[in-house]
Amino acid sequence: MPIPPSLPIIVFDLDGTLADTAADLVSTLNLILEREGLNAIPLASARELIGQGSRALIQRGFTLQRRALSPERLEILFDEFVRHYGEHLVDRTQLFPGTAEALERLSRRGHRLAVCTNKNEGFSRRLLKELGVASKFEAICGRDTFAFCKPDPRHLTETVRLAAGRMVPAIMVGDSKTDIDTARAADVP
Incomplete structure (x- = not known):
């Protein structure tokens, strides 16, 4: 069914926007840090470190504790992070209150919905499926869906194209400077 030109596709970030992950x-970060002899970071403080993917999260955790991390060691820790996080993807993750209802309402009104996230696509699909909302989205695009990711504006524009078959008006809903920068660069409100 063609989307009416007046109804933009609504593209959501995932972590911190749709779900509290x-x-x-x-x-998982704290498990890695403690294995490396560093202190765990309280949840309230560590929330500030989230954004731009797991490698960046690990690097920021080390930087916060003034510990250097070689690129080789980062890759080893990243693999450990991905393995552990994949086994505990939705232990405590949940949709923000009202999210499922809002997605349903937007869908009923004729909006197509999509996800553009720096979480990997497989984890994103699994997480949204386990939270019961994956079927609401025309496209779920992660950092590994394309050869680029946010803040590159193509991550957003290609997500829209994948959801609609072509570039159509869209709105980006996110919670971070990365989301804002991506939307601005793509000329998407």
């Missing part, structure tokens, strides 16, 4: 991300 911080507890599971931080739990």
Whole structure:
């Protein structure tokens, strides 16, 4: 069914926008930090570190504690992070209150919905499925869906194209400077 030109596709970020994933991300980060002889970071403080993917989260956790991390060691820790996080993806993750109802309402009104996230696509699809909302989205695009990711504006524009078959008017809903920068660069409100 063609989308009416007056109804933009609504593209959501995932972490911190649709779902509160911080507890599971931080739990995995703290496991990595403690294995490396560093202190766990309280959830409230660690929330500030989330954004731009797991590698950045690990790097920020080390930087916060003034500990250097070689690129080789970062890759090893990243693999450990991905393995553990994948096993505990929705232990404490939940949709923000009212999210499922809002998605349903927007869908009923004729909006197509999509996700553009720096979480990997497989984790994003699984997380949204386990939270019961994956079927609401025409496209779920992660950092590994394309050869680029946010803040590159193509991550957003290609998500829209994947959801609609072509570039159509869209709105980006996110919670971070990365989301704002991506939307501005793509000329998407």
